[in-house]
Amino acid sequence: MTEQMSANPEEVDRRKFLTGIIGVVAGAVAVVVGVPTVGYLVSPGVKQANAEKWITLGPINSLTPGVPTGFPFSRSIHDGWVESSQTGVAYALTYDGQNVLVLSDVCTHLSCRVTWHEDRQEYVCPCHDGFFDIAGKVVSGPPPKPLNPFQSKVENGQIMILLEA
Amino acid sequence: MAIPPSPESGRGPRVYGWLNERLGLTTIYNSTLARMVPKTDWFYTLGSAAMILALLQGVTGMLLTIYYVPTPDHAYDSIQYIMNDVMFGWLIRGMHHWGATLLVIVVFLHMLKSYFAGAYKYPREITWLTGGVLLLVVLVMGFSGYLLPWNQKAYWATSVGTAIAGAVPVIGPLLERILRGGQEIGAVTLARFYGLHIWWIPIIVLGTIGVHLYLVIRIGITSPPERDE
Numbered sequence: 001m002t003e004q005m006s007a008n009p010e011e012v013d014r015r016k017f018l019t020g021i022i023g024v025v026a027g028a029v030a031v032v033v034g035v036p037t038v039g040y041l042v043s044p045g046v047k048q049a050n051a052e053k054w055i056t057l058g059p060i061n062s063l064t065p066g067v068p069t070g071f072p073f074s075r076s077i078h079d080g081w082v083e084s085s086q087t088g089v090a091y092a093l094t095y096d097g098q099n100v101l102v103l104s105d106v107c108t109h110l111s112c113r114v115t116w117h118e119d120r121q122e123y124v125c126p127c128h129d130g131f132f133d134i135a136g137k138v139v140s141g142p143p144p145k146p147l148n149p150f151q152s153k154v155e156n157g158q159i160m161i162l163l164e165a
Numbered sequence: 166m167a168i169p170p171s172p173e174s175g176r177g178p179r180v181y182g183w184l185n186e187r188l189g190l191t192t193i194y195n196s197t198l199a200r201m202v203p204k205t206d207w208f209y210t211l212g213s214a215a216m217i218l219a220l221l222q223g224v225t226g227m228l229l230t231i232y233y234v235p236t237p238d239h240a241y242d243s244i245q246y247i248m249n250d251v252m253f254g255w256l257i258r259g260m261h262h263w264g265a266t267l268l269v270i271v272v273f274l275h276m277l278k279s280y281f282a283g284a285y286k287y288p289r290e291i292t293w294l295t296g297g298v299l300l301l302v303v304l305v306m307g308f309s310g311y312l313l314p315w316n317q318k319a320y321w322a323t324s325v326g327t328a329i330a331g332a333v334p335v336i337g338p339l340l341e342r343i344l345r346g347g348q349e350i351g352a353v354t355l356a357r358f359y360g361l362h363i364w365w366i367p368i369i370v371l372g373t374i375g376v377h378l379y380l381v382i383r384i385g386i387t388s389p390p391e392r393d394e
Contacts, residue, residue, distance in 0.1 A: 033224075036252075036253035036256050036257065037224075037228065037253075037257075039252040039253045040228055040231075040251055040252055040253045040254060040256075040257050041228070041231065042252075043250075043251050043252035043253075044250075044251065047250075080232070080243070080246055080250075081239065081242035081243050081245060081246035082239070082242075
């Protein structure tokens with residue numbers, strides 16, 4: 001093969017041109033393959049499941065005024081290709097038998113589950129010694145925020161909470 | 166593509182020079198991408214095509230394992246999830262599905278070309294033999310992958326395929342039971358075909374391609390045959 005080297009280095013010779021074409025095509029392939037790959041990997045994490053649902057916890061007249069009571073609840077969810085259920089516990093508290101405060105038992109530190117300790121009148125998180133008072137405010141320990149309250153209502157004597165997503 | 170180092174100043178050449186001194190990049194470039202080859206034709210691109218396809222099968226296969234679950238109660242549903250719910254899941258699976266068929270075709274054509282070009286002769290016998298191993302191994306890859314969707318076609322194709330092994334004299338029935346991991350095609354079959362498909366065969370493929378490519382670079386490829394005067 002005889003190849004004529006161009007005297008002017010600025011001039012694009014055949015070899016340089018072909019190298020450039022290969023580079024452009026390889027770059028295009030990288031984008032065409034790379035973009036779907038990123039979408040493929042992240043899509044289950046960024047998909048918004050806009051499911052809001054009111055869940056019934058139980059009758060309000062089962063509560064002792066001034067004592068938080070834990071209500072286990074569960075609901076069915078789509079876990080990828082599996083129909084599974086999500087369970088949790090919500091603590092309901094009433095003083096007057098009409099208005100109710102419902103707190104999530106998920107610790108605001110690192111999402112362990114807190115439990116109400118009647119003897120010390122505190123919610124206790126066992127993972128890193130987080131303590132919350134009866135209204136959910138942080139007493140001591142690492143939690144940065146109070147316990148999250150559920151949006152709640154009382155219908156026909158039943159306590160209901162709104163679960164999001 | 167790598168560029169041979171130049172004595173110019175500037176960061177790019179300096180970084181390249183530093184790396185090159187330690188890694189021998191120019192030597193690698195000269196002996197692989199810039200090596201001398203005889204005048205060839207388009208049939209000589211089939212080997213590269215097979216390698217690119219194998220690479221693509223590897224990448225798309227790794228992506229599929231992110232969602233696919235090889236158990237009878239999840240295999241089919243997890244693929245439905247990939248096809249319908251995962252962004253570009255249909256594309257990744259489609260590439261793996263059609264890439265598999267294309268790879269078998271390209272590897273076979275590559276073998277035909279090597280045969281007709283006489284590329285199996287001295288000193289390239291081992292290149293030819295490793296190529297033969299790669300053809301067989303690609304077929305095993307296709308057979309084991311065919312079961313994984315766990316649909317009717319997959320099930321009955323594997324039923325037939327393993328029954329063929331059962332036709333071997335004397336040891337046939339034992340062979341069939343070993344392939345299936347039992348009397349029936351079920352959870353054990355699916356799990357072992359999956360393990361074969363994503364671990365054992367790929368590692369054999371990688372090793373064999375390594376030897377195959379090393380020989381292509383060491384000995385070089387053969388010239389197309391010419392008519393004598």
